[in-house]
Amino acid sequence: MVTVTISPAGRFPALAPKLPISLVLGEKTLENATVADVKQAIAAQFPKFYPERQKLSLKGDRKALLDDDTLAKIGFESGGELNVKDLGPQVGWRTVFLVEYVGPIIVHPLFYYFPRLFYGGEVQHSLLQKYCLGLVLLHFIKREYETVFVHRFSKATMPFRNIFKNSFHYHVLGGILLAFDLYRPKYAAFSPAVLGTKRDQLSFLWFWSAIFIFAELSNLKTHLILRSLRPEGTRKRAVPHGYGFNLVSCPNYFFESLAWFALSMMTGSYAAWLFFFAGSAQMAQWAVKKHKAYRKEFGSEYPKDRKAMFPFVF
Template identity: 55%
Template sequence: MVTVTVAPAGRSVSLAKGLPITVSIPGKGVETATVADVKAEIVKKFPRFEVSRQKLALKEDKRALVDDKTLRDAGVVDGGEVTVKDLGPQIGWRTVFLIEYAGPLVIHPIFYYLPKIIYGGSVQHSRVSQYVFAMTMLHFFKRELETVFVHRFSNGTMPFSNVFKNSGHYWVFSGAALAYSVYSPAYSSSSPFIRGTYRDDPTFLMACLGIWIFAELSNFSAHMTLRNLRPAGTRKRGIPHGYGFSLVSCPNYFFELLGWAVIAVMTGSYAAYTFLAIAGYIQTVWAIKKHRNYKKEFGNQYPKGRKVIFPFIL
């Protein structure tokens, strides 16, 4: 049996007023008991203090201990002490993704099919508006399906308040702003901004559609490669190889940005370019972090010539 003292990190924990406590894990030693076992014992003492809200760390260390690590690997000794912090109400990552992508799926049909309510009159949609509507709906429907059937998440939950921040740029920029722009009278079939321009050229639009389909399928391929690296229910990580990964660490981000770049070019919309810039910044930051983590974890085994997100550039 192993025993561990659990103390509050900083101020007292409202859902665990009795801290510090000593928990015992019967039948296990530090070689077999895990951080998750300690969290489960805390829940037994304080039923409202759910596992997802708990952040365990070593004393004088702010780094969270990983649930599936043994106490020995986490640096916890028999009779040692860990601290616990309340992370607040949590929500599942999968749920957050579903909420994020649901926004544009609801917003775009409202602007597309109800122009009298939005713009005060009917709008005869141009070819480019029709293409953008179909492409946007298919993109986010694909993302919803991937969230349910493809993605595997190393972290189970995030703070509930993050759902608003994470959903904001999808709901506002690729949702309301883009829809308001490309389904407006300025993009109608009779608008001088459309008639006689490349935005109404079937050959140009079909070429854009072809590149967009290539980007979407390539993005899906990258997601499948990442999925197959991690067995279900594990945090296992490996070095991704194959299509796209020979050039960059995060081809899924590159191909998604390529798809949005196509929409920006074919429409010339300020909203499309704004969303592309925001998404490009966010995903580049994510990619740099992932690239560094790959190099830190795998060292010399990680391909040296592989860029971060943009082939041959960054």
């Protein structure tokens, strides 16, 4: 039988006003009682303070404890103390992704098919604009498909406030700003920026469209590889291999960046370049974190010559 004292980390959580409390984990031992078991026991005392809202840490330490770790593994002794912090209202990762990606799917057709609302007049769309609409919708519909049928998430939820921050990138930068620039009269059929230029040539459009589609299919392939490494309902992690993973830790980010680079080169749009650079910078940060996490978790098993995101460079 294991006894755990739970005290607040910082200010008292509003949903658990009676802290500190002492919990008894039934017939559990230090060797088989997990951090997740402690969270469940807290939730049993304070039903609205559900496990996903809780961040547990050792007394005096801010580092979050992993749900799957046993109390013995984290060095806890029966009768000891853990700190809990309220992470705030949570929302499912899958829900966040669905909300993020649906924005551009709605926004781009609105700007394309109802130009009078946004530009004050009709726009005779160029072939370039038609290709842009198709490629952008391809990307975000694919992302919605992956969210529902491909991705397996290691964490069930994230703070609810993040849905607004995450959606800004897609709804505003990749939605409103990108759509406004791509479908405006500047890139219309008889605009000097298009008519008689390379952006009016099928070979030019096909070349960059082919790179975009290659990058999208490659991105999907890497997601399928990652899915195969994690059995459903688990947080299992393994060293990924094959199709890009032999060069970088996060080829999914590399291929997504390549897709938006292709669209930027095809259009020359300032909004496309902004979306490309902003997205690539964020993905590079994530890639570095994942790269370091892989090296720390798998040690000598992890290939030393892999870069984080860009082959042979970074």
